[in-house]
Every structure is written in C-alpha cells, then in structure tokens.
Amino acid sequence: MASIAVCPGSFDPVTYGHLDIIRRGANVFEQVYVCVLNNSSKQPLFTVEERCELLREVTKDIPNVTVETSQGLLIDYAKKKRAKAIIRGLRAVSDFEYEMQGTSVNRVLDESIETFFMMTNNQYSFLSSSIVKEVAKYNGPVSEFVPPEVEQALMQKFKG
Known part of the structure; x- marks a missing residue:
C-alpha cells in the first residue's frame, strides 16, 4: 500500500x-x-484558485505532489485520499500549541490518521x-521569502 500524506x-x-x-x-x-x-x-x-495555481507552478518539479483544495473537514479529505498521515510544519513552540489543538480534534474524529x-x-x-504580505504591500523585497512566480503575483496584487 502506498504511503499517502496530506499537507x-x-x-x-x-x-x-x-x-x-x-x-x-x-x-x-x-x-x-x-x-x-x-x-x-x-x-x-489570493483566491483559493490563485493559491492552487501558484502552488502547482512552484511544485511542478516534485512528481509525487498533487495540489488540490477542499471545503470540508481536513480529516474527511484525508480519508477520501486514503492518507495515513497529515504533515504539519512548525516554525516555533507557539505553532505547536495551535497545531496540537487541531491534531487532538482529528484524533477524536479518526485515530487511524497520524499527524507528523x-x-x-x-x-x-x-x-x-x-x-x-506586509513586506510586499510596502514594496519591500520578498525574493528571499518566496519563489519568483509568487513574488510576481504579489507585485500584481499590490500594484496601483
């Protein structure tokens, strides 16, 4: 069985x-x-569609990544995709507190799906x-933070 995760x-x-x-x-x-x-x-x-398009563009070189959107509960989406894992990124301890709440709810809803x-x-x-967004809004340089496609999209949003 393939190992499938949702990010x-x-x-x-x-x-x-x-x-x-x-x-x-x-x-x-x-x-x-x-x-x-x-x-x-x-x-x-950005609209959901714009975010999906930007993500597809910047992940096109990763063959095992698929970009989609979902309206309902994350756990339902994960089940639909037959995922066994949810991937969550953490920057600092403060992120962990927030993520722990969502993980706890997901465990109650379906304990077979693990969070990594x-x-x-x-x-x-x-x-x-x-x-x-704050830096881009005031025409600050964001090339160190986002791929060129995203930088261009930000410039378009804040133009004017």
Whole structure:
C-alpha cells in the first residue's frame, strides 16, 4: 500500500518555508496531497484558485505532489485520499500549541490518521505568509521569502 500524506494550509501566499515542508514530506511519503484550505479566521489576499495555481507552478518539479483544495473537514479529505498521515510544519513552540489543538480534534474524529510535525529549516523559522504580505504591500523585497512566480503575483496584487 502506498504511503499517502496530506499537507494542508492556507498558503496565502506559498513561501519558501512551505516549500521546505512540502519537499521534505515528498521525500518521506510516496504521494503528498497539498490541500489548500480557506481559513475563515483570515482575510485572504489570493483566491483559493490563485493559491492552487501558484502552488502547482512552484511544485511542478516534485512528481509525487498533487495540489488540490477542499471545503470540508481536513480529516474527511484525508480519508477520501486514503492518507495515513497529515504533515504539519512548525516554525516555533507557539505553532505547536495551535497545531496540537487541531491534531487532538482529528484524533477524536479518526485515530487511524497520524499527524507528523516537521520543523521548518532554520533559515525559514521566522517566515510567515503574513510577514511576506506586509513586506510586499510596502514594496519591500520578498525574493528571499518566496519563489519568483509568487513574488510576481504579489507585485500584481499590490500594484496601483
């Protein structure tokens, strides 16, 4: 049986930190579904479709990664994909507290799906999509934080 994992997130926008986790997850699992979710507590800059397209573009060189979106519960999406694991990236201890809550709920809903926490590469430990958007909004350089395709998309969003 293939080892399948889901790597969920809002990815608004995708950063090098996200890509670090996706690439490393793809090295561990035979198939990784990157699931773009709409976080109702956040006001997105990019539509779900735009985020999916950007992710597809920047992961096209990773053959075992598929980018999709889902509207319902993450655990239901994982079951539908026959995933045995959910990959969550952590930057700091503060991320762990938030992620632990979601993991606990998922364990109640389906204890057969495990959550794997991966620490992001140290060079990205400070990086968040919110920081990237803030820098880009004021025409700051973001090339150290995001792939060129994402940088271009950010420039287009804040043009004007």
